[in-house]
Amino acid sequence: MPQTPDPPTARELKLIYAAAAPHIQRVIALGMATGARIGPSELFRLRWTDVDTKEAILRMPQAAKGARSEAREVPLRRDILSLLRRWEKQDGIAGCPWVIHYRGKxxxxxxRAWHNALRRAGIARRMRPYDLRHGFASRALDNAADLKCVAEIMGHANEKMIVRFYRHTSAKQRRKAVEAAPTLGLE
Known part of the structure; x- marks a missing residue:
């Protein structure tokens, strides 16, 4: 089984975002801020009627993976709210119901658009749009988010899925883990 690529670093995210087409910028921002499944099972189904900027919540359509409900509530960060308000205004003028779309469709x-953004950003390593979901989980946990809350936001009933498949560590974290062990006293 091929190893899952590491999620994008903060530096890579900025580079990709700057090089990306507007619809890919939306995928990057919402993927990293919500942990949504990138694709037609969740994020691409999101409509403006699912977004409540006043209450700072979106109702993410659930993927057909045994979910108990059709949607889950995902709190929205302040920095994402300002983007969503701007996009909602643009799409409202154009009459587009979709949050993620290409020219209204x-x-x-x-x-193709993802790989073009990576190429323009100068990123040669393997990276998938789905790695944004992995990035959400890893960054949230790195910053002391509750594991159960992360699992619920991502649409998982079991936290073990997050630890087993979505949690990535950095070289810096692995170094810190090795240095945390007591010295061996061999010298």
């Missing part, structure tokens, strides 16, 4: 795939 819903998306099924962003593969």
């Amino acid at each position: 819903p998306l099924r795939s962003i593969s």
